[in-house]
Amino acid sequence: MNEIDRKASAAPVCPLCGKPTDHAFRPFCSKRCADVDLNRWLSGVYAVPVKEDDDEDGERPPDSEAGEPS
Numbered sequence: 001m002n003e004i005d006r007k008a009s010a011a012p013v014c015p016l017c018g019k020p021t022d023h024a025f026r027p028f029c030s031k032r033c034a035d036v037d038l039n040r041w042l043s044g045v046y047a048v049p050v051k052e053d054d055d056e057d058g059e060r061p062p063d064s065e066a067g068e069p070s
């Protein structure tokens with residue numbers, strides 16, 4: 001049982017350069033990488049697809065079951 005090995009390999013790394021992340025700049029390793037990511041956001045590289053909600057007439061919270069909340 002080498003759980004320590006598994007833990008080590010699961011350590012978070014910077015998505016940009018692959019270095020271990022720094023607590024201060026999570027999920028990045030440094031301010032530099034955080035800035036790079038921010039610039040990508042600002043320049044529209046990360047286009048988030050907008051999903052249209054076709055359930056507009058049914059105003060039901062997802063966690064309300066078919067019961068009466070007194």
Ligand SMILES: [Zn+2]
Binds near residue numbers: 016017019033
């Ligand atoms: Zn980095």
